[in-house]
Amino acid sequence: MNNKWRIIFTSLTASVMLAACGTSDADAEKDATDPAIEEPATPETDVEESTSTENEAEIETDAEEETSEVSMEDAVETASDEQDYSMMVLPGYKLTSEEPGRDTLYFEEDSETFMRIETMPKDDESYTFDELYTNMEELLTASSDGETPTEITEEANLPQADSITSVKGATVESTEGYFTGYVMEHEDKLVRVTVYAKEDNEHMKEFKQMAATIK
Template sequence: MNNKWRIIFTSLTASIMLAACGTSDADPEKDTTGNAIEEPAAPETDAEENTSSENETEIETDTEVEASEDVMKDAVETTSDEQDYSMMVLPGYTLTSEEPGRDSLYLEEDSEMFMRIETMPKDEESYTFDELYENMGELLTASSDGETPIEITDETDLPQADDIKSVKGAVVDSTEGYFTGYVIEREDKLIRVTIYAKENNEHMEEFKDMAATIK
C-alpha cells in the first residue's frame, strides 16, 4: 500500500509541475489566474499638453469675443461734436464734449462714472504712441493721489478690434477710486481714454468694449 500511494503521489506531483510549466509559456498576456494583463496607458507628451492648452485658450478667447459682440449689438454709432471720430455707444450712456479735444462718455444713472476720450491725428506727431502711454501713466498717478499704475498684460483686458494697430493699458486702484487708461493706435489717429469709477464693476467692461469702437 505504501508503494502504491508513493507512486500515485509522485505521478500527481509530476503532473502539477508539467501543468505549471505549460501555463507560464502559454500566454504572456495573461497572469496565472487566466486574467488578461492590462497594458499601462502611454503618458501624455508635452506636445499633446501644449496643443490641448492652446485649444482651450482659443476657445476661451472666441467665447469672450462673442460675448463682447453680443453686448454691443444694441449700441448706436455716435459722432463726436468736437473731435474727428465716431464710436458705438450703448444704451444708458451719453457722449458729450467737455472742451476742444476732450469728450466724456458717462453712465446716465451715475455721471461720476465716465470715460474721458482724447484723439489726435497721427500726422501731427504731437505725441508718439509710447509718449502718450507714458503721459497717461502720469495722469493715472495724479488721479489716484500718487499710486503707481500697473500695466495691463492680459490681452483680453484690453480693447480689441481687427483694425487696432497697437494698444496698451494700465490700471490703478486707490482710495480715490478705480482708474483705467488705454492708448489705442489706429491707421490715422492715436486715442487715449481714461475711465474713472468708484470701484471695479460690470460697467468697466462696457467702457472697454465701447473704447474699442472709437475710430
C-alpha cells in the same frame, strides 16, 4: 471561444434550465404567499429630486448670466461733436463734448462713472504712441494721489478691434476708486481713453468694449 469551452458552456446552461423547470409549483405558490417575504421597498426619490432641483437652479443661473452679458448689438453709432471720430454707444450711456480735443462718455445713472476720450491725428506728431502712454501713466498716478499704475498685459483686458494696430493699458486703485487708461493706435490717429469708476469697478467691461469701437 473554442469548441471545448462552447460545449461546456452549453451543458451548464442546459443543466441550469432543467433545474429551474424541476422546481415544484407548490414551492412557487408558497413563495408567492409567504408573509415572511416582503415586497421590495419603493426607492427613495429625495436624492434624485434634490439633484434635479440643483441642476435646474444651475441652468437658471447660467441663463441669467448669459442675459446679463454686455451686447454691443444694442449700441448706436455716435459721432463726436468736436473730434474726428465716431463710436458705438450702449443704451444708458451718453457721449458729450467736454472741451476741444476732449470728450466724456458717462453712465447716465451716475455721471461720476465716466470715460474721457482724447484723439489726435498721427501726422500731428505732438505725441508718439509711447509718449502718449507714458503721459497716461502720469495722469493715472496724479488721479490716484500718487499710486503707481500697473500695466495691463492680458490681451482680453484690452480693447480689441481690427482697426487698432497697437494698444497698451494700465490701471490703478486708490481710495478714490478705480482708474484705467488705454492708448490705441489706429492707421490715422492715436486715441487715449481714461476710465473713472467707483470702488466696485462696475461698467469697466462696457467702457472697454465701447472704447474698442472708436474709429
